[in-house]
Amino acid sequence: MFFASIISDYFVWHYTRAWWQMWGVWRNFLWMVIHFFSIPQLSRSLFAPYKRITEGRGDKFSLEDLATYVIVNLISRTIGAIVRVFIILIGLVSLALTVAGGFVTYLFWMVAPFMVILLVGAGISLLLI
Numbered sequence: 001m002f003f004a005s006i007i008s009d010y011f012v013w014h015y016t017r018a019w020w021q022m023w024g025v026w027r028n029f030l031w032m033v034i035h036f037f038s039i040p041q042l043s044r045s046l047f048a049p050y051k052r053i054t055e056g057r058g059d060k061f062s063l064e065d066l067a068t069y070v071i072v073n074l075i076s077r078t079i080g081a082i083v084r085v086f087i088i089l090i091g092l093v094s095l096a097l098t099v100a101g102g103f104v105t106y107l108f109w110m111v112a113p114f115m116v117i118l119l120v121g122a123g124i125s126l127l128l129i
Contacts (some may be wrong), residue, residue: 014113023107026102034062039090042084049073050080 034040055072057065 007044011113014109019109022105026098026105029098029102030095033091033095037087037094039088039095042088042091047077047081048107049076050083 054076055069057069
């Protein structure tokens with residue numbers, strides 16, 4: 001009778017409390033991926049200069065200084081945007097894999113106890129044959 005109580009308590013835990021605890025772990029993984037790749041921050045600063053490399057405009061008016069100012073800042077912002085887009089894409093792919101992994105984990109968690117019972121039964125039947 002004690003064994004039946006343990007089994008029933010296990011199934012209650014497996015499909016109630018553990019389910020919500022897994023949801024919390026999955027949410028933490030999603031939060032970690034989003035913040036590891038800094039997706040919100042990189043999206044907000046998409047066209048910021050790369051590593052803050054900028055050229056000052058200068059005190060006096062000169063076409064050469066103006067051209068240098070425009071070209072260096074344009075190149076720095078373009079490189080910054082390319083690097084940020086690349087990191088954001090890697091982060092989004094990682095986020096998609098984390099979401100898919102969570103769904104696979106939940107599916108496995110639903111069928112795992114029954115798979116154990118099925119595999120133990122299959123093993124016993126192979127021993128008896």
